[in-house]
Amino acid sequence: MMIKHINLHVIEMPLKQPFITHLEKVSKRRGIIVEVVDETGLKGYGEAVAFTTPWYTEETVQTCFHMLKDVLVPQLLKEMITSPRAFHKRFHPIRRNHMAKAALDMALCDLEAKKQDIPLWQWLGGVNQQVPAGVVVAADSAEAAIIQIHQYVDQGYERVKIKVSPERDIDLLKRIRAKFPDLDIMADANSAYTLEDIDKLVALGQFNLLMIEQPLGVDDIVDHAELQQKVETPICLDESIVTFHDAESAIKLGACQVMNLKIGRVGGLLPAKQIHDLCLHNGIKVWCGGMIEFGISRAHNLALSTLEGFSMPGDLSSSSRFWEEDIITPAIEVVNGKVTAPMKPGIGFDINEKRLEEVTVLKEKLNR
Numbered sequence: 402m403m404i405k406h407i408n409l410h411v412i413e414m415p416l417k418q419p420f421i422t423h424l425e426k427v428s429k430r431r432g433i434i435v436e437v438v439d440e441t442g443l444k445g446y447g448e449a450v451a452f453t454t455p456w457y458t459e460e461t462v463q464t465c466f467h468m469l470k471d472v473l474v475p476q477l478l479k480e481m482i483t484s485p486r487a488f489h490k491r492f493h494p495i496r497r498n499h500m501a502k503a504a505l506d507m508a509l510c511d512l513e514a515k516k517q518d519i520p521l522w523q524w525l526g527g528v529n530q531q532v533p534a535g536v537v538v539a540a541d542s543a544e545a546a547i548i549q550i551h552q553y554v555d556q557g558y559e560r561v562k563i564k565v566s567p568e569r570d571i572d573l574l575k576r577i578r579a580k581f582p583d584l585d586i587m588a589d590a591n592s593a594y595t596l597e598d599i600d601k602l603v604a605l606g607q608f609n610l611l612m613i614e615q616p617l618g619v620d621d622i623v624d625h626a627e628l629q630q631k632v633e634t635p636i637c638l639d640e641s642i643v644t645f646h647d648a649e650s651a652i653k654l655g656a657c658q659v660m661n662l663k664i665g666r667v668g669g670l671l672p673a674k675q676i677h678d679l680c681l682h683n684g685i686k687v688w689c690g691g692m693i694e695f696g697i698s699r700a701h702n703l704a705l706s707t708l709e710g711f712s713m714p715g716d717l718s719s720s721s722r723f724w725e726e727d728i729i730t731p732a733i734e735v736v737n738g739k740v741t742a743p744m745k746p747g748i749g750f751d752i753n754e755k756r757l758e759e760v761t762v763l764k765e766k767l768n769r
């Protein structure tokens with residue numbers, strides 16, 4: 402197999418409602434769809450999940466576009482790299498830029514599974530075809546959050562994640578818990594606290610949360626280990642886990658009981674699977690995190706979430722949670738609280754070509 406060309410589609414879509422955290426208000430989403438085409442015409446798809454500004458990690462749409470167009474894709478085409486494993490081996494010396502790398506990793510994994518004529522989730526070694534769905538509420542008031550949660554509970558979601566910060570936590574959770582006493586709720590702080598806030602973090606124990614995600618520094622592991630000694634609520638790490646070594650360090654120090662795995666943050670499906678295997682071996686629970694992404698990345702999240710260690714609902718919601726119309730067909734749909742991984746080869750979803758065209762703001766075709 403040879404790769405003939407690679408298309409980069411920069412796309413942009415408005416969100417149905419703004420996604421509000423203490424760091425950023427996201428009202429429209431830009432991203433890059435990577436389309437790898439081989440000589441037989443088979444196509445593999447990936448997505449770069451960085452935002453337009455570096456509020457979540459240091460990468461942006463622009464840095465991903467640059468890395469893909471000027472660094473990764475030309476080398477890949479020149480050296481005729483086709484397998485995901487060879488890709489990671491070749492680009493290991495290139496530092497970070499995980500979301501750019503992950504976009505190509507996803508596309509190559511999709512292509513490889515299609516070549517073998519099997520679903521991506523089976524190619525990865527997945528076992529659970531039905532994946533429990535969870536949804537994130539990132540509203541600007543308790544009233545708005547409660548209205549959204551009612552809708553999501555009606556739609557069958559099995560877990561709700563609430564964005565919190567020192568300015569908006571105890572009172573918000575008190576009001577939500579009063580309305581939903583038995584709901585599986587977790588909180589995500591996106592690094593809004595420090596160890597100085599210990600009293601507040603201990604107080605979160607009263608809400609019977611499944612976990613608190615990334616309470617402390619984005620690159621911290623040591624303070625989280627200290628915090629986990631002092632709070633009842635299980636700690637989940639998101640931003641802090643970028644490499645396999647980070648995961649090893651977190652486990653060694655007891656910094657968390659749970660990890661959020663995001664394909665983009667860790668540099669691809671293969672690295673995500675390696676961290677998954679490590680967690681499974683060490684009794685750390687994992688679930689798949691979302692990036693307000695489009696259907697391509699969500700389809701990859703779905704495939705990853707079928708692995709044995711994904712024992713709790715991730716940020717896996719219907720396409721309609723964020724989008725009027727997604728770029729894949731069929732759209733991702735939560736039915737009875739679950740999403741079913743498709744039996745078609747590769748990611749198992751087709752491109753909604755008309756919609757992709759409609760939302761593309763820039764297209765770059767890169768040839769051998």
Ligand code: OSB
Pocket residue numbers: 457536537589591639690691692693694716717718
């Ligand atoms: O911290 O998990 C996060 C979205 C963008 C950036 C960071 C995070 C999120 C989410 C997931 O919370 C939202 C989703 O895609 O469902």
Ligand code: MG
Pocket residue numbers: 589591614615639640661690
């Ligand atoms: Mg998070």
